[in-house]
Amino acid sequence: xxxxxxxxxxxxxxxxxxxxxNQKKFIEINNNINHLDINKSFYRxxxxxxxxxxxxPGFLDRIVSLLGDFNLSLQIKPYPIEHMLVDLNKxxxxxxxxxxxxQSKGIINPSLEIQYNDTRSTLETLQKGxxxxxxxxxxxxxxxxxxSDLDLLTKKVExxxxxxxxxxKVAKFRMIQGFKSVLPLGMDEVKVNRNITTRALSAFFPxxxxxxxxxxxxxxxxxxxxxxxxxxxxxxxxxxxGVVLAQSGGxxxxxxxxxxxxxxxxxxxxxIIDPQGEYKALVKRFGGQIIDLSRxxxxxxxxxxxxxxxxxxxxxxxxDLMPVMLGGLSEPQKAxxxxxxxxxxxxxxxxxxxxxxxxxxPIMEDLLESLTKLVKKATQIENATLRSVINRLDMYVSGxxxxxxxxxxxxxNNNLVCFDLGNMPKxxxxxxxxxxxxxxxxxxxxxxxxxxxxxxxxxxxxSRTEDAGYILEIVKTCRKFNMGLLLIxxxxxxxxxxxxxxSVLANSAYTMLLKQKPSVIKNICEAFHLSxxxxxxxLTANIGEGLLIMEDEHSKIKVVASPEENEIxxxxxxxxxxxxxVEKRNNGGASINVDLxxxxxxxxxxxxxxxxxxxxxxxKLFSQKSIVSGKQEDYxxxxxxxxxLNHMFVIYDIVxxxxxxxxxxxxxxxxxxxxxxxxxxxxxxxxxETGINLKKDxxxxxxxxxxxxxxxxxxxxxxxxxxxxxxYKTFGETLDSRxxxxxxxxxxx
Numbered sequence: 217x218x219x220x221x222x223x224x225x226x227x228x229x230x231x232x233x234x235x236x237x238n239q240k241k242f243i244e245i246n247n248n249i250n251h252l253d254i255n256k257s258f259y260r261x262x263x264x265x266x267x268x269x270x271x272x273p274g275f276l277d278r279i280v281s282l283l284g285d286f287n288l289s290l291q292i293k294p295y296p297i298e299h300m301l302v303d304l305n306k307x308x309x310x311x312x313x314x315x316x317x318x319q320s321k322g323i324i325n326p327s328l329e330i331q332y333n334d335t336r337s338t339l340e341t342l343q344k345g346x347x348x349x350x351x352x353x354x355x356x357x358x359x360x361x362x363x364s365d366l367d368l369l370t371k372k373v374e375x376x377x378x379x380x381x382x383x384x385k386v387a388k389f390r391m392i393q394g395f396k397s398v399l400p401l402g403m404d405e406v407k408v409n410r411n412i413t414t415r416a417l418s419a420f421f422p423x424x425x426x427x428x429x430x431x432x433x434x435x436x437x438x439x440x441x442x443x444x445x446x447x448x449x450x451x452x453x454x455x456x457x458g459v460v461l462a463q464s465g466g467x468x469x470x471x472x473x474x475x476x477x478x479x480x481x482x483x484x485x486x487x488i489i490d491p492q493g494e495y496k497a498l499v500k501r502f503g504g505q506i507i508d509l510s511r512x513x514x515x516x517x518x519x520x521x522x523x524x525x526x527x528x529x530x531x532x533x534x535x536d537l538m539p540v541m542l543g544g545l546s547e548p549q550k551a552x553x554x555x556x557x558x559x560x561x562x563x564x565x566x567x568x569x570x571x572x573x574x575x576x577x578p579i580m581e582d583l584l585e586s587l588t589k590l591v592k593k594a595t596q597i598e599n600a601t602l603r604s605v606i607n608r609l610d611m612y613v614s615g616x617x618x619x620x621x622x623x624x625x626x627x628x629n630n631n632l633v634c635f636d637l638g639n640m641p642k643x644x645x646x647x648x649x650x651x652x653x654x655x656x657x658x659x660x661x662x663x664x665x666x667x668x669x670x671x672x673x674x675x676x677x678x679s680r681t682e683d684a685g686y687i688l689e690i691v692k693t694c695r696k697f698n699m700g701l702l703l704i705x706x707x708x709x710x711x712x713x714x715x716x717x718x719s720v721l722a723n724s725a726y727t728m729l730l731k732q733k734p735s736v737i738k739n740i741c742e743a744f745h746l747s748x749x750x751x752x753x754x755l756t757a758n759i760g761e762g763l764l765i766m767e768d769e770h771s772k773i774k775v776v777a778s779p780e781e782n783e784i785x786x787x788x789x790x791x792x793x794x795x796x797x798v799e800k801r802n803n804g805g806a807s808i809n810v811d812l813x814x815x816x817x818x819x820x821x822x823x824x825x826x827x828x829x830x831x832x833x834x835x836k837l838f839s840q841k842s843i844v845s846g847k848q849e850d851y852x853x854x855x856x857x858x859x860x861l862n863h864m865f866v867i868y869d870i871v872x873x874x875x876x877x878x879x880x881x882x883x884x885x886x887x888x889x890x891x892x893x894x895x896x897x898x899x900x901x902x903x904x905e906t907g908i909n910l911k912k913d914x915x916x917x918x919x920x921x922x923x924x925x926x927x928x929x930x931x932x933x934x935x936x937x938x939x940x941x942x943x944y945k946t947f948g949e950t951l952d953s954r955x956x957x958x959x960x961x962x963x964x965x
Contacts, residue, residue: 220916251366252391257359258366261394262373263408264354266383271419279376280422281442284369287357289398290420295349295411304339311335338413347413352420355406357398435478437764441772446764451666453725453767456700457691461708462730467760468704469672471728471775473498473785476668484666486632487656491645491673493638500813501784503883504632509648510639511619517651518624521577524658527568531557533654541647542608548601556586580612580621617644626655629894630882657690660699667699674703675710688719708736712743729754730762816868819850827852840865843957844873862936866904867891870956877964889924889931895964901931907940921947932959
């Protein structure tokens with residue numbers, strides 16, 4: 217269950233240490249030549265004694281983002297104006313005198329000449345008022361638990377400083393003064409400084425990324441290069457469309473699974489078009505609905521079904537679909553197809569009048585018959601053109617793709633829906649993806665709640681719809697219906713070279729670029745205006761690392777998942793093998809065959825070894841009377857998150873009963889009701905309550921009731937403790953376990 221605000225507050229407070237007593241504690245400090253020993257912790261101060269001649273903005277980022285226990289201090293003081301010009305003039309005269317002396321002796325000193333020119337240039341900008349002068353000091357304090365660890369960290373910091381052309385030195389014999397200079401006291405007791413101009417000072421700003429990129433309604437996308445969380449809401453962008461681009465194995469699916477999982481837990485509806493069948497485990501884990509689309513499945517979409525379109529709109533859509541189904545079509549062939557489509561609809565009584573749109577639509581054989589009739593009236597030249605179309609269309613009537621020659625049989629009603637195309641022949645996948653995209657788009661137009669439509673291997677569809685204006689129109693307009701389109705693609709080069717690909721990129725407010733191949737990096741850099749460092753980052757990135765582009769903001773990102781999330785979403789073959797869903801083990805003659813995604817077992821249906829195995833995997837023993845059997849029985853359960861055994865049992869017991877009555881009920885762990893099902897055209901919801909929310913947050917229950925009243929035809933509470941019936945009846949109809957069966961029987965009459 218999703219935690220409410222109060223529960224979140226209590227959880228956070230557990231991690232905040234309680235106040236200690238105010239008794240004074242003594243601090244033991246031992247001052248050594250090159251380190252300090254403070255209460256058995258060792259400190260060493262390093263200062264910058266030399267700087268590069270020129271610097272770029274953010275050049276300190278390498279030391280700031282370095283992993284290690286150290287503090288960095290920048291002391292900045294304006295150079296006194298009354299002394300500034302006088303001192304610079306004196307310095308310039310001194311350098312000019314030195315240069316003259318060396319030249320008179322025939323000695324060439326390039327470094328002195330550079331120094332003289334720099335000083336003169338600085339003086340000119342100061343006199344013009346373009347710049348000001350500052351003194352800057354840079355100190356680093358390393359901390360470790362032992363002197364050997366301190367030495368190691370010191371070498372690491374010194375190496376990093378050397379890499380950015382800063383000369384580091386240990387503040388020997390001045391450790392106390394150095395330590396005071398690093399503390400936030402505004403004191404500089406080491407006083408090793410360098411004077412620099414305003415422009416150079418701006419390059420010293422240590423942070424090149426935002427401290428916390430967070431939207432209140434956003435989800436955690438990953439960590440930026442300073443290991444600060446990036447928390448963004450894609451629905452607050454100019455449009456919620458996004459593209460994920462990477463080479464094979466770069467972490468595309470991993471990131472997308474993580475993104476949709478986190479949005480799902482925030483109440484966003486998610487629809488997945490899955491060409492490879494790799495999202496099944498994720499959908500099952502969250503109680504989603506898997507719609508199998510294959511040659512043998514009963515669930516299919518009739519290409520000629522209006523699916524909510526008006527008559528003219530559907531015909532235009534079909535003119536985009538036909539090249540995907542039949543390959544390239546000439547203009548005469550398109551004209552004949554348009555005539556045949558019009559006649560096929562007319563034969564079913566469907567025309568421009570909206571009352572006819574509910575008539576049974578034609579199927580593919582009706583369209584073929586309509587085309588065949590046109591042959592009789594065609595000229596000899598037209599006959600050859602028509603025959604070419606008829607031969608290709610016949611594959612969908614009596615050929616290998618004839619399974620599409622059916623009426624639409626497809627229904628979904630779940631917060632998480634996956635269209636599984638894994639068993640669909642690859643030659644027909646683009647066609648089915650087109651149909652599913654069209655079907656989902658039309659269904660979602662009437663729902664303004666937040667939705668994400670994920671299309672994996674999007675290029676297999678886009679490559680076949682180069683001139684399909686309808687698909688591009690979906691990309692452009694889905695934001696109006698609060699739907700975000702998320703496209704995954706690894707054919708990066710083809711995407712940049714196609715009209716469809718460019719249109720998708722132009723209408724996507726965010727792009728996730730993961731590891732890229734050298735062969736495509738040039739196109740990517742040109743398309744997204746990447747800097748040389750960003751180019752290098754994409755070429756050398758590890759799995760799950762890349763560049764997040766939101767609107768015009770570029771952020772280096774590392775995708776991070778919790779162990780629980782990783783277990784659900786991983787696509788690593790070795791990890792999947794280690795946590796195989798179905799365990800089949802032979803151990804001393806014992807056979808174990810259980811599904812760890814299944815959380816509800818009757819103990820009597822398992823052998824002793826299976827019971828022992830499930831207990832070791834975190835399952836719990838529970839005994840309760842079932843409404844299905846009417847008997848007290850023993851169960852093996854694995855609750856979700858912070859769910860109680862009683863709460864979980866009641867949910868699964870009710871769902872089992874509904875299955876016996878032929879009702880397909882959905883279970884939710886999000887803001888949705890615990891159980892949702894449909895019967896006789898009505899939507900029902902059941903909320904299981906243990907009384908915890910009643911004690912902690914009555915307002916949350918009232919809000920839940922308002923949602924139930926607005927979204928469902930009927931609903932009721934089921935309480936796990938009969939003493940709670942009276943308290944919950946103030947909110948709505950409430951039953952305890954004794955009356956559930958009677959209520960369900962009355963509903964299902």
